[in-house]
Amino acid sequence: xNFTVLDYTVFFLIVLAVIVVSFLGARWRKxxxxxxxxxxxxxxxxxxxxxxxxxxxDIYTAYSLISIPGGAFSAGGLILYATVYGAISYPxxxxxxxxxxxxxxxxxxxxxxxxxxxxxxxxxLSLLVALTGLLAMLPYIALQIVGIKYVLEAMKFPVxxxxxxxxxxxxxxTIVAGLRGPALGSVIKDVxxxxxxxxxxxxxxxxxxxxGPVFSTLETSGKNVLIxxxxxxxxxxxxxxxxxxxxxxxxxxxxxxxxxxxxxxxxNSILLPVYQIWLMxxxxxxxVALAENLVPSGVSSLAFPSVLATYFPSTFVVIAFSGIIxxxxxxxxxxxxxxxxxxxxxxxxxxxxxNAPESRQVLIGRIFVVVMIFASLLFAIVPAAxxxxxxxxxMSYAWLLQTLPAIIISMYWKNLDKYSTGLGWAAxxxxxxxxxxxxxxxxxxxxxxxxxxxxxxGLAVNLAVLLVARAIVASLNYRSTTKLQPGDYxxxx
Amino acid sequence: xxxxxARRNRLILKLTLLMFIxxxxxxxxxxxxxxxxxxxxxxxxxxxxxxxxxxxxxxxTFVVYKFVDREAWL
Numbered sequence: 001x002n003f004t005v006l007d008y009t010v011f012f013l014i015v016l017a018v019i020v021v022s023f024l025g026a027r028w029r030k031x032x033x034x035x036x037x038x039x040x041x042x043x044x045x046x047x048x049x050x051x052x053x054x055x056x057x058d059i060y061t062a063y064s065l066i067s068i069p070g071g072a073f074s075a076g077g078l079i080l081y082a083t084v085y086g087a088i089s090y091p092x093x094x095x096x097x098x099x100x101x102x103x104x105x106x107x108x109x110x111x112x113x114x115x116x117x118x119x120x121x122x123x124x125l126s127l128l129v130a131l132t133g134l135l136a137m138l139p140y141i142a143l144q145i146v147g148i149k150y151v152l153e154a155m156k157f158p159v160x161x162x163x164x165x166x167x168x169x170x171x172x173x174t175i176v177a178g179l180r181g182p183a184l185g186s187v188i189k190d191v192x193x194x195x196x197x198x199x200x201x202x203x204x205x206x207x208x209x210x211x212g213p214v215f216s217t218l219e220t221s222g223k224n225v226l227i228x229x230x231x232x233x234x235x236x237x238x239x240x241x242x243x244x245x246x247x248x249x250x251x252x253x254x255x256x257x258x259x260x261x262x263x264x265x266x267x268n269s270i271l272l273p274v275y276q277i278w279l280m281x282x283x284x285x286x287x288v289a290l291a292e293n294l295v296p297s298g299v300s301s302l303a304f305p306s307v308l309a310t311y312f313p314s315t316f317v318v319i320a321f322s323g324i325i326x327x328x329x330x331x332x333x334x335x336x337x338x339x340x341x342x343x344x345x346x347x348x349x350x351x352x353x354x355n356a357p358e359s360r361q362v363l364i365g366r367i368f369v370v371v372m373i374f375a376s377l378l379f380a381i382v383p384a385a386x387x388x389x390x391x392x393x394x395m396s397y398a399w400l401l402q403t404l405p406a407i408i409i410s411m412y413w414k415n416l417d418k419y420s421t422g423l424g425w426a427a428x429x430x431x432x433x434x435x436x437x438x439x440x441x442x443x444x445x446x447x448x449x450x451x452x453x454x455x456x457x458g459l460a461v462n463l464a465v466l467l468v469a470r471a472i473v474a475s476l477n478y479r480s481t482t483k484l485q486p487g488d489y490x491x492x493x
Numbered sequence: 494x495x496x497x498x499a500r501r502n503r504l505i506l507k508l509t510l511l512m513f514i515x516x517x518x519x520x521x522x523x524x525x526x527x528x529x530x531x532x533x534x535x536x537x538x539x540x541x542x543x544x545x546x547x548x549x550x551x552x553x554t555f556v557v558y559k560f561v562d563r564e565a566w567l
Binding site: 077080083084086087088090091092094095209210211212213215216219225226227232235236239240243266267270271273274276277280284 | 508523554
């Protein structure tokens with residue numbers, strides 16, 4: 001597909017608008033950005049609408065636009081696990097997150113590992129949780145970078161140079177504006193993406209009279225649009241594991257902690273699922289590409305770009321492409337920010353400089369935004385060869401799932417001690433890493449366990465070890481300590 | 494922590510609506526809804542079922558928010 005000068009102009013104007021707005025975030029609701037909580041979580045001042053855009057901006061990204069249609073194109077109904085896990089994680093958000101939010105607000109926590117540190121009175125356990133979060137953030141940022149590769153290629157930009165320029169800009173506005181930058185940027189990003197998806201939906205809906213013929217074409221040509229029976233256990237465990245792990249993502253916790261009140265979190269667990277509509281239709285767009293044979297090369301990541309190129313004029317295609325670019329820059333900013341918070345609060349402050357003033361913490365945070373972006377660039381450039389980038393993300397989920405006892409179960413199980421939690425984490429993490437290594441990091445479903453999701457296997461081992469260790473610790477009459485008061489768990493109904 | 498009777502019932506209702514129902518309907522029922530027929534408007538049952546659940550789930554959460562939750566801090 002060839003683009004005119006006008007097309008390139010439109011493309012750059014949209015991308016530029018997001019960049020400018022993200023820089024201007026620094027001046028929005030003017031605050032003293034040398035305060036750590038002002039820079040890193042926007043001073044806990046975001047209302048329902050901004051939190052909606054912020055968290056939506058974080059969850060529904062370039063990744064969704066490229067790999068959901070790609071997944072449907074290559075593996076049929078298995079990709080629908082993405083629509084299922086949202087319906088698991090939103091009620092979970094409603095039930096669990098307000099409690100964590102209230103504790104965090106009372107004690108001025110900025111990361112999940114801050115909470116772990118106080119709850120268990122253990123900076124080692126907090127460090128483990130922080131490192132797990134960092135390890136999970138790396139492929140997640142890398143995924144945003146890889147997500148724009150096909151767009152850059154289609155628009156004939158030099159890929160590597162564009163990667164570096166785009167993500168240096170991300171680093172720059174994150175440094176300047178902190179959470180306020182991507183919070184504002186995500187508003188434009190989502191308006192553009194909603195516009196694109198709804199337009200594609202309406203056009204294709206009319207063209208294929210409600211998609212019925214697409215399904216029947218696939219059915220008669222013998223292509224499976226259902227979940228393959230062999231992968232049923234994989235589907236169930238993926239949906240469940242990811243639904244539960246979702247709340248453990250450092251970047252989502254940033255959005256949660258940035259809310260003005262717990263009520264806003266509850267409202268958002270009702271409002272955020274609207275975004276799930278995207279996922280279902282994006283999967284169907286992937287099936288359109290399959291039914292109409294739009295991707296001769298068979299590269300699954302090209303499914304959505306091919307649909308665009310086939311049915312739309314070049315100006316609309318570049319608008320969609322700009323949506324994909326900003327849909328990767330805004331989330332990358334949030335993820336780099338969340339990672340920098342973990343490094344600053346749970347590694348630097350805890351282990352290197354206990355008495356760092358807030359302005360110093362902000363400085364360290366800003367430095368590590370750049371470090372994380374560069375690390376992810378390296379990460380992105382090496383395994384990017386794999387077409388199925390969604391496995392990268394499932395690895396993050398599998399590792400993060402192992403912090404469930406430390407961050408969430410510990411809010412309800414008051415006697416849970418640091419030794420049991422730590423041992424469980426170690427066992428779960430080891431099992432996940434071994435499992436992924438065993439299949440050479442090519443998939444997160446393990447054939448030797450009936451294609452069960454590796455994260456759930458890890459969690460099962462994690463919890464088993466935790467229970468045994470807990471029984472032993474209890475029999476030794478060990479009294480665990482905590483910096484939290486019983487009254488901190490204020491939400492109990 | 495001892496909960497009084499009404500609070501405990503409310504907690505059980507909340508847990509059922511927010512967790513057990515979506516878990517069963519969407520996760521554990523997957524082998525049952527993973528089918529092509531009956532189709533609805535040309536959509537295989539699998540796609541139609543998961544699509545309507547995108548709307549059912551927030552409605553359930555809204556019902557809990559409006560009618561079940563009675564937390565003092567809200």
